[in-house]
Amino acid sequence: MLSEEHAALRATVEEFARKEVAPVIADLYEHDTFPYALVAKMGAMGLFGLPFPEEYGGMGGDYFALCLALEELARVDSSVAITLEDSVSLGAMPIFRYGTGEQKQRWLPELCTGQRLGAFGLTEPGGGSDAGATRTTARCEGDEWVINGSKAFITNSGTDVTSVVTVTAITGVSGGRKEISTIMVPAGHPGFTVSANYSKVGWRCSDTRGLFFDDCRVPLSNLLGERGRGYAQFLAILDEGRIAIAALGVGLAQGCIDECVSYAQQRHAFGHAIGSYQAIQFKIADMETRAHAARLTYYHAAERMLRGEPFKKEAAIAKLVSSNAAMDNARDATQVFGGYGFMNEYPVARFYRDAKVLEIGEGTSEVQRILIARHLGVG
Amino acid sequence: MNIVVLIKQVPDTWSARTLADSDHTLDRASADVVLDEINERAVEEALKIKEADGGEVTVVTMGPQRAADAVRKALSMGADKAVHLSDEGLHGSCAVQTAKALATVIGTLGDVDLIIAGNEATDGTVGAIAAMVADVLGLPDLTHARKVTVEGRTVTVERETDDAITVLRADLPAVISVNEKINEPRYPSFKGIMAAKKKPVATLSLADAGIERIAVGLATATSTVIESTPRPPRLAGQVVTDEGDGAAKLAEYLIGQKLI
Numbered sequence: 019m020l021s022e023e024h025a026a027l028r029a030t031v032e033e034f035a036r037k038e039v040a041p042v043i044a045d046l047y048e049h050d051t052f053p054y055a056l057v058a059k060m061g062a063m064g065l066f067g068l069p070f071p072e073e074y075g076g077m078g079g080d081y082f083a084l085c086l087a088l089e090e091l092a093r094v095d096s097s098v099a100i101t102l103e104d105s106v107s108l109g110a111m112p113i114f115r116y117g118t119g120e121q122k123q124r125w126l127p128e129l130c131t132g133q134r135l136g137a138f139g140l141t142e143p144g145g146g147s148d149a150g151a152t153r154t155t156a157r158c159e160g161d162e163w164v165i166n167g168s169k170a171f172i173t174n175s176g177t178d179v180t181s182v183v184t185v186t187a188i189t190g191v192s193g194g195r196k197e198i199s200t201i202m203v204p205a206g207h208p209g210f211t212v213s214a215n216y217s218k219v220g221w222r223c224s225d226t227r228g229l230f231f232d233d234c235r236v237p238l239s240n241l242l243g244e245r246g247r248g249y250a251q252f253l254a255i256l257d258e259g260r261i262a263i264a265a266l267g268v269g270l271a272q273g274c275i276d277e278c279v280s281y282a283q284q285r286h287a288f289g290h291a292i293g294s295y296q297a298i299q300f301k302i303a304d305m306e307t308r309a310h311a312a313r314l315t316y317y318h319a320a321e322r323m324l325r326g327e328p329f330k331k332e333a334a335i336a337k338l339v340s341s342n343a344a345m346d347n348a349r350d351a352t353q354v355f356g357g358y359g360f361m362n363e364y365p366v367a368r369f370y371r372d373a374k375v376l377e378i379g380e381g382t383s384e385v386q387r388i389l390i391a392r393h394l395g396v397g
Numbered sequence: 398m399n400i401v402v403l404i405k406q407v408p409d410t411w412s413a414r415t416l417a418d419s420d421h422t423l424d425r426a427s428a429d430v431v432l433d434e435i436n437e438r439a440v441e442e443a444l445k446i447k448e449a450d451g452g453e454v455t456v457v458t459m460g461p462q463r464a465a466d467a468v469r470k471a472l473s474m475g476a477d478k479a480v481h482l483s484d485e486g487l488h489g490s491c492a493v494q495t496a497k498a499l500a501t502v503i504g505t506l507g508d509v510d511l512i513i514a515g516n517e518a519t520d521g522t523v524g525a526i527a528a529m530v531a532d533v534l535g536l537p538d539l540t541h542a543r544k545v546t547v548e549g550r551t552v553t554v555e556r557e558t559d560d561a562i563t564v565l566r567a568d569l570p571a572v573i574s575v576n577e578k579i580n581e582p583r584y585p586s587f588k589g590i591m592a593a594k595k596k597p598v599a600t601l602s603l604a605d606a607g608i609e610r611i612a613v614g615l616a617t618a619t620s621t622v623i624e625s626t627p628r629p630p631r632l633a634g635q636v637v638t639d640e641g642d643g644a645a646k647l648a649e650y651l652i653g654q655k656l657i
Contacts, residue, residue, distance in 0.1 A: 022594070023587070023590050023591050023594065025468070026470075026473065026585070026590045026593075027587050030473075030584050030585050030590070031582070034584050049595055058583075062583065062584075063583065063584040063585070063586050064586030064587055064588060064589075068587055072588065077586055077588045077591075078587070078591065079587045079591075083587055135612075310456055310555040
């Protein structure tokens, strides 16, 4: 099913996750530490440039390559995977898709190396799924945008290496409707501040913050894409992003299987390895089935996307199925581990904590269902 | 600077490794196989030298068809081309035969300035190929390097042994072998993976390489494995009871094991 190159990439990232991420991640997670050293290594092997052309410092690969890398990383740890996913598909991708030649030359090369990270600010404290409820404003004053408002739950927005945050803001009213545009704000720009890192249930090594804009002035040339097209732009970006998040969910679901298969052979109860009991076998078989089915949904969505076919419904299905698989597998995996599954030092406990957000971020499971139903002409 | 790196595909040390019942040669088919990690370091060192001084890196391997995967990985890391000596007749070759065969292949590559190998493969653990290749080619031999410096037409290495660090220097061309402290090998990038597909790989039979059939293989090997007994499972650890002298006892144990 995979091309030779995709298979080789997958094997390389699998090796990287096993040799570089696995030995250090539990300690980083325990201390809520952003994985700077791992991010630098991922950058050196080109993961942040995967879907971008070589002229911008990219690897000349495609979005599916990114998804495979995300799956293999998330098999070991989701914080590291989401840091990559966010910087590539939400930070750099909008610039690549909608930026001018100058904007791309300015921002993409450093984002492709992973030496700097990008972020995307859409969600606000008062509106996540209801993206149309955006309240942040950007008014045109002379040759500047003056931005006021706040954003919530923005990944990669406050690391030491964050370079740029693209935010959505109301830039006016046209035809009685809010005109939403996307504007790039460099990290550390006057008038732009970030909150402390949130204390999250999972993804504890990833950087997630609130953003505040207080008369933040940026040049008019920081507008990304066409004025008033912000809403359409981020809907398109989120469609793609769902395939990436689905891959991440499949990785987590697979990681649960990896852990359980090895534990079921080592752990003995009532005189036998617990894997000899059907109670455990059935759980693991169900986990494998979910991960396999979910993997096919994201492969399919990615294939349609790369062929230039409509993929909105398929991406929504992939995200829904994969986040369900991740949640179900994490719940079963902790059960297979029994008391140890409740101990933070075990990877399955980390998977359990990391799974929940997959039903929430980049479109909740309810939003996916709305999209699927709408595609069928219902609602 | 023309650099040749000798690489070998070995069974993954993470997987079960066994010898074939029939002739006690390595059962390559039943194990997951990988590019030996020490060879990744050898490739990395060659790439570093090339990046600093320019030149070309050629990987040379001897092994079954499947070893093409190990070649591909070295090319993905950034090596420029490869020669793969692959022939049924090589099965069961001893270290001496292997070194002579590799030297013959290297001889077909024109002017070579530096030959880099790992100090010891994780499968056979003979650890003599680099020295033997140097001997056959009549080149200086600088083994167990933890640091390599090339300046003009000389190469300097720091050789690490249990007892000392020795600094060695030789004129090029020369053969060096590296130890696990030499560097941290890079992971191939996707660009490297895609580029590797287009890089030239010459797959040679014995006849192609000009090696006589009688010179290699189990039948004429200078040594053969006649018996093999798997190491018994690890015994339970030794318990040290702390009676105020725990630290001393631990230190004593570690010294006894030559760990400190």
